[in-house]
Amino acid sequence: DRLEPxxxxxxxxxxxxxxxxxxxxxxxxxxxxxxxxxxxxxxYYRSRAVQDYLKTSCIQLVFLP
Numbered sequence: 001d002r003l004e005p006x007x008x009x010x011x012x013x014x015x016x017x018x019x020x021x022x023x024x025x026x027x028x029x030x031x032x033x034x035x036x037x038x039x040x041x042x043x044y045y046r047s048r049a050v051q052d053y054l055k056t057s058c059i060q061l062v063f064l065p
Contacts, residue, residue: 004028015047022050022059035059 006025010017025035035058039045045061054061 013042013044015044015049018044018050019053022053022057026058032058036062038062038064040064 006021006028008017008021008024010020022037025037026032029035037059039061041063044050045063053059
């Protein structure tokens with residue numbers, strides 16, 4: 001398989017832009033069993049909307065210490 005970068009240019013980074021990124025990543029990788037996102041501890045990663053999305057997603061967040 002070939003890796004393709006996914007790039008977004010959003011006016012702000014928040015729960016909505018994070019969900020759009022996650023949906024884009026899943027669309028580019030429809031057969032992925034898991035997609036690991038290494039992320040900082042920004043509050044939008046822990047928002048209810050993001051947590052609800054992750055319940056049915058193959059995306060798994062890996063938080064930096």
